[in-house]
Amino acid sequence: DGGITQSPKYLFRKEGQNVTLSCEQNLNHDAMYWYRQDPGQGLRLIYYSQIVNDFQKGDIAEGYSVSREKKESFPLTVTSAQKNPTAFYLCASKEVEGVNQPQHFGDGTRLSIL
Amino acid sequence: DQQVKQNSPSLSVQEGRISILNCDYTNSMFDYFLWYKKYPAEGPTFLISISSIKDKNEDGRFTVFLNKSAKHLSLHIVPSQPGDSAVYFCAALGGGGADGLTFGKGTHLIIQP
Numbered sequence: 001d002g003g004i005t006q007s008p009k010y011l012f013r014k015e016g017q018n019v020t021l022s023c024e025q026n027l028n029h030d031a032m033y034w035y036r037q038d039p040g041q042g043l044r045l046i047y048y049s050q051i052v053n054d055f056q057k058g059d060i061a062e063g064y065s066v067s068r069e070k071k072e073s074f075p076l077t078v079t080s081a082q083k084n085p086t087a088f089y090l091c092a093s094k095e096v097e098g099v100n101q102p103q104h105f106g107d108g109t110r111l112s113i114l
Numbered sequence: 115d116q117q118v119k120q121n122s123p124s125l126s127v128q129e130g131r132i133s134i135l136n137c138d139y140t141n142s143m144f145d146y147f148l149w150y151k152k153y154p155a156e157g158p159t160f161l162i163s164i165s166s167i168k169d170k171n172e173d174g175r176f177t178v179f180l181n182k183s184a185k186h187l188s189l190h191i192v193p194s195q196p197g198d199s200a201v202y203f204c205a206a207l208g209g210g211g212a213d214g215l216t217f218g219k220g221t222h223l224i225i226q227p
Contacts, residue, residue, distance in 0.1 A: 004157075006157075031213070033213075033214050033215075035214070035217075040123075040219065041219055042118070042203060042205075042217030042218050042219045042220060043158070043203070043205075043215070043217045044217070045214035045215070045216075048213055048214050050213060056213070058214050059214075088155075090157050090158070092157075100145075100146040100163065100165055100207070102148055102160040102163055103148075103160070103215060104160060105150075105157030105158050105159070106157050107155075107156050107157045108155070108156065108157050110155070
């Protein structure tokens, strides 16, 4: 089945540690995105990538880093510089071709600080 | 500064009746609007979208209406079913900034039997 896979589902981090969240898609989509959701809030854009080896900052990129070495993979690293990393992280992808395509989401990773 | 606003945190509707979820936006450059449905601990699921050149789009029980002059859109679900109970997010694209979606805070729809 085609889809977006995020792993792990739950992740715990000690303060001061970097942690990497995985996102893989087999939909052959060019564009991929990372969002963060906090309780009672909408999703906010962290980073996005429209093509391999290129990515752009979103609205809340500070304390995060990404890479896009392969079309199907867009890992997100939460660094120790991120002051409040506890949140629900969602990865999405979409086709670039055609006008106005919807983004499709994975099931998320919940990150908690120990 | 919230560019997409869902002013009702929750909405309760009886099964079989119509559910109407509302969304307002402030950025006139938005040109594509979407509704997503989300269950706890899962990712949002795309429901329906509308381009700014249209004022209505229908897909089965779901209809989205867009009023550009009022910067307002709404999602109608009819008839409402128990499985519709979820959080619904309004999102917009094309605000002149990043390529990602701008989301509202969501409305929790509760369908009562």
